[in-house]
Amino acid sequence: MQQLLNTALGGLTLGMVYAAFALALVLIWRSTRIVNFAQAPMAMLTTFVALTVIDAGYSYWIGFVVALLAGLALGAVIERFVVRHVEGGPEINAVILTLGLFIVLHALASVVFGNRYRSFPAPFGIRGIEVGETTIGLTGFGIFTVVAVLVVMGLLVALFRFTDVGLRMRASAFNPEVARLLGVKVGRMLTLGWALAALVGSLAALLIAGGSLVHPGYMDSIVVYGFVAAVLGGLDSPLGAVVGGLLLGLSLSFVSGYLGSELVALAALGILMAVLLLRPGGLFAQAQERRV
Amino acid sequence: MKQRLARVWDASAGRHLLLALLGLVVVVLVVESVSDFRNVQLAALAYLGIAAGGLTVLTGLNGQISLGHGALMAIGAYTAALMLQDGEPPIPLLGIVLVSMLVALAVGTLVGVAAARLHGPYLAGATLALAVAVPGIALRFGETLGGEAGLRVRLPDIPEWVLDAAYFVTGSELTRSSYVAYLAWLVLLVTYVLLANLSRSRVGRRWRAVRDDEVAAELAGIGLGRARVSAFMVSAAAAGAAGAVMAFAVRLAAPSGFTLTLSLTLLAAVVLGGLGSLTGALVGAALLTFLPDVVTDAGRSAGLGDIRAAELAPLVYGLVMVAVVLLAPAGLVGTVRSAAARRRARSSRSGGGTTPDRRTTHTDAAPTGAVPTSKGDVR
Amino acid sequence: MLRIEGLTTSYGPVRALQDVSFTAERGKVTAVLGANGAGKTTLLRTVSGLVRPDSGSVHLGEHDISRTPAEAMPALGLAHVPEGRGVITELTIAENLHLGGLGRGRKVKAGDLDRVYDLFPVLGERREARAHTLSGGERQMLVVGRALMAEPSLLLLDEPSLGLAQRITAQIFALLRDLVAEEGLTVLLVEQNARSALSLADHGVVLNLGRVVADDRAEVLAGDDQLRHAYLGF
Numbered sequence: 013m014q015q016l017l018n019t020a021l022g023g024l025t026l027g028m029v030y031a032a033f034a035l036a037l038v039l040i041w042r043s044t045r046i047v048n049f050a051q052a053p054m055a056m057l058t059t060f061v062a063l064t065v066i067d068a069g070y071s072y073w074i075g076f077v078v079a080l081l082a083g084l085a086l087g088a089v090i091e092r093f094v095v096r097h098v099e100g101g102p103e104i105n106a107v108i109l110t111l112g113l114f115i116v117l118h119a120l121a122s123v124v125f126g127n128r129y130r131s132f133p134a135p136f137g138i139r140g141i142e143v144g145e146t147t148i149g150l151t152g153f154g155i156f157t158v159v160a161v162l163v164v165m166g167l168l169v170a171l172f173r174f175t176d177v178g179l180r181m182r183a184s185a186f187n188p189e190v191a192r193l194l195g196v197k198v199g200r201m202l203t204l205g206w207a208l209a210a211l212v213g214s215l216a217a218l219l220i221a222g223g224s225l226v227h228p229g230y231m232d233s234i235v236v237y238g239f240v241a242a243v244l245g246g247l248d249s250p251l252g253a254v255v256g257g258l259l260l261g262l263s264l265s266f267v268s269g270y271l272g273s274e275l276v277a278l279a280a281l282g283i284l285m286a287v288l289l290l291r292p293g294g295l296f297a298q299a300q301e302r303r304v
Numbered sequence: 305m306k307q308r309l310a311r312v313w314d315a316s317a318g319r320h321l322l323l324a325l326l327g328l329v330v331v332v333l334v335v336e337s338v339s340d341f342r343n344v345q346l347a348a349l350a351y352l353g354i355a356a357g358g359l360t361v362l363t364g365l366n367g368q369i370s371l372g373h374g375a376l377m378a379i380g381a382y383t384a385a386l387m388l389q390d391g392e393p394p395i396p397l398l399g400i401v402l403v404s405m406l407v408a409l410a411v412g413t414l415v416g417v418a419a420a421r422l423h424g425p426y427l428a429g430a431t432l433a434l435a436v437a438v439p440g441i442a443l444r445f446g447e448t449l450g451g452e453a454g455l456r457v458r459l460p461d462i463p464e465w466v467l468d469a470a471y472f473v474t475g476s477e478l479t480r481s482s483y484v485a486y487l488a489w490l491v492l493l494v495t496y497v498l499l500a501n502l503s504r505s506r507v508g509r510r511w512r513a514v515r516d517d518e519v520a521a522e523l524a525g526i527g528l529g530r531a532r533v534s535a536f537m538v539s540a541a542a543a544g545a546a547g548a549v550m551a552f553a554v555r556l557a558a559p560s561g562f563t564l565t566l567s568l569t570l571l572a573a574v575v576l577g578g579l580g581s582l583t584g585a586l587v588g589a590a591l592l593t594f595l596p597d598v599v600t601d602a603g604r605s606a607g608l609g610d611i612r613a614a615e616l617a618p619l620v621y622g623l624v625m626v627a628v629v630l631l632a633p634a635g636l637v638g639t640v641r642s643a644a645a646r647r648r649a650r651s652s653r654s655g656g657g658t659t660p661d662r663r664t665t666h667t668d669a670a671p672t673g674a675v676p677t678s679k680g681d682v683r
Numbered sequence: 684m685l686r687i688e689g690l691t692t693s694y695g696p697v698r699a700l701q702d703v704s705f706t707a708e709r710g711k712v713t714a715v716l717g718a719n720g721a722g723k724t725t726l727l728r729t730v731s732g733l734v735r736p737d738s739g740s741v742h743l744g745e746h747d748i749s750r751t752p753a754e755a756m757p758a759l760g761l762a763h764v765p766e767g768r769g770v771i772t773e774l775t776i777a778e779n780l781h782l783g784g785l786g787r788g789r790k791v792k793a794g795d796l797d798r799v800y801d802l803f804p805v806l807g808e809r810r811e812a813r814a815h816t817l818s819g820g821e822r823q824m825l826v827v828g829r830a831l832m833a834e835p836s837l838l839l840l841d842e843p844s845l846g847l848a849q850r851i852t853a854q855i856f857a858l859l860r861d862l863v864a865e866e867g868l869t870v871l872l873v874e875q876n877a878r879s880a881l882s883l884a885d886h887g888v889v890l891n892l893g894r895v896v897a898d899d900r901a902e903v904l905a906g907d908d909q910l911r912h913a914y915l916g917f
Binding site: 176179180182183186189191192193194195196197198 | 753758783829
């Protein structure tokens with residue numbers, strides 16, 4: 013019983029991170045019809061920036077904020093100067109481009125920061141909280157993870173729902189040509205969208221890194237889980253991405269806890285294939301079929 | 305005689321065979337004249353080339369993308385390694401290559417059936433998941449598959465008749481690494497002849513038709529699913545053969561050899577070479593094999609540590625990959641070829657001849673509808 | 684108001700407009716007529732900056748706008764209602780209208796939307812509904828209302844009657860007539876339905892295969908039997 017509870021709690025915490033990462037992928041997919049596989053190394057790079065700041069003697073929180081800002085800047089620069097050239101072109105070009113960026117950023121991190129494992133601090137306890145006699149599988153850092161993701165999601169919702177910039181961004185994503193005719197600088201909105209997505213990706217990376225080891229490849233599998241979560245939610249829906257992330261986090265946590273951690277990636281592959289073949293529009297799709 | 309040669313040359317199957325024989329001669333000359341270390345590199349070039357050749361058929365000719373070819377290579381490598389545990393394999397090495405190929409073919413068929421229903425980013429994501437997932441199998445079945453440490457590969461002794469034949473042809477004793485290099489290149493040449501003939505055949509035309517325009521292909525009576533699955537099968541078989549050769553060359557099959565990086569590297573090779581061209585795939589594989597030495601040395605002399613300098617190579621080919629997509633979407637070889645075709649077109653036009661249709665002059669180098677996108681209308 | 688001179692536009696090798704010149708007078712409705720593929724939509728897309736012309740010029744008042752990007756047009760007082768309505772279906776009615784108001788480049792106040800709701804009460808009743816729930820006629824009202832939110836001096840309308848019941852077309856045309864009469868709005872109207880377009884318009888331009896074949900007062904065009912049979916189909 014206790015193991016069940018702890019596995020579920022761990023799954024939900026991890027699911028929050030997958031949800032954030034999936035959300036970052038969905039934001040970019042909605043506006044540019046590109047799945048940004050380079051999201052993983054982009055986010056990884058910003059954690060190394062945080063680590064450098066922290067190692068230089070500054071507090072965890074300064075490193076945290078600097079990493080998020082670095083993510084924002086990196087996302088904007090990559091959209092404006094690299095990705096812009098393939099937007100609206102053949103989809104295979106965009107796929108290859110993001111994979112090329114994947115290799116570049118990976119190698120860049122290894123050259124600049126080295127590719128050994130380094131430990132990343134956590135601002136809160138990473139031991140389970142004790143309730144009476146027993147220790148439950150929820151850590152201080154786990155609570156921080158959940159809260160941080162919820163806060164960022166809330167801010168995003170507020171931005172998109174209640175501000176003029178958010179309205180312009182949604183219009184650009186849904187119908188770029190009409191948005192232009194209404195005076196929206198669509199290119200600028202796409203840059204902003206990539207920047208925000210990269211910020212959310214950085215947050216996910218910081219939360220994965222906290223209290224654990226980082227190296228240039230530590231986010232590689234997360235981009236797969238984020239993608240699976242996003243597809244579970246339909247790839248087009250931010251809310252779907254969040255629900256998909258939580259579901260995936262729970263499922264993988266149970267696979268890891270009861271079957272073995274080496275099977276986690278295999279389980280993710282299985283879930284992905286099942287969704288793509290049975291419900292290509294995602295779990296919450298309406299009746300209409302979507303080509304995937 | 306000259307006429308008959310010309311006729312053989314025109315029939316593309318004959319031309320591929322002649323090219324392969326020529327290639328064999330070149331291989332013998334090269335393998336015999338370089339050091340053992342270089343021969344190990346040559347074998348590496350061969351297995352990367354075989355897998356890249358298979359991938360370029362899939363991506364270039366059929367328009368499907370796969371990041372899972374590293375995983376398919378792993379399947380071939382583990383199959384070969386399992387048969388080479390005691391140094392006395394039940395069948396000759398070439399037979400082992402064939403078996404590895406068949407196993408990868410079987411797995412590739414399964415993946416292909418699923419993949420045929422996906423496109424673009426969905427296919428990339430699904431095969432990416434495959435690449436990340438497959439090493440987990442080796443860990444799960446640690447007792448049979450060696451877990452993290454992997455399986456050591458023990459090559460059998462070189463057969464007497466091979467030693468004799470080699471001595472007879474080259475006049476020197478055959479070393480183990482040059483033996484593996486020969487084997488690797490033999491597999492490469494056979495694979496390439498088969499792939500080249502296939503891509504020129506009716507099957508190849510169907511793959512291209514599906515890539516260029518699904519609706520038109522379907523109207524022409526081509527089964528989209530069948531064309532996609534068959535392309536994936538062929539491509540997977542090549543990856544399996546490449547995996548077996550890799551096991552011979554590296555003498556080890558371990559999860560660390562089949563990371564996501566390998567799959568991405570293969571994609572880099574076919575992009576660098578120009579999607580859809582076998583020559584390009586080989587050029588790409590050669591770049592991946594020899595570039596690291598050059599770049600790493602440069603990095604070291606610029607004062608980087610060994611480990612960091614080693615990462616300069618992926619940095620360079622990642623950058624080249626990005627640059628190719630942005631500047632020359634037909635890939636390096638494709639761009640050179642179409643530049644040559646343009647030049648030919650210009651000179652024949654000025655000479656009063658007919659203008660060759662550029663599409664037909666480099667059919668096998670045509671990328672998947674990938675053209676430089678103008679920013680004109682989009683914003 | 685709008686002066687077009689020697690405008691030539693092509694899509695790749697295809698010439699869609701060739702040496703088109705005409706003027707749309709301030710406070711008047713100018714109709715652009717012609718068969719499918721005559722270049723009417725390309726004309727509007729070139730004027731509003733979605734497509735770059737090969738040569739020629741477009742003047743809006745004193746401004747040369749032939750190289751101005753589409754997103755800068757609303758601030759200059761030009762509103763383009765594209766073919767196929769151009770409702771952003773994922774947004775609510777209020778959001779669509781709000782977006783139209785942002786085109787002026789200043790804040791949108793709640794009262795600004797009420798003016799449109801007064802013109803089209805049916806939109807006011809369902810302001811928080813998503814636009815995909817609207818009928819064709821309601822969508823047309825929404826895009827016209829959205830264009831008016833930017834307080835344009837020149838309104839480009841692409842096939843507003845397409846697929847709509849006669850009654851709704853008449854209603855929208857009546858509204859346009861009022862706006863032109865009361866507020867001095869200038870309208871450039873592209874229509875395949877030449878008869879109803881000429882009933883609204885003061886002036887007409889007929890395009891055929893990208894060239895201007897007639898340019899005259901609406902009554903003159905409507906009275907020219909030969910022209911009507913050859914190009915206008917009524």
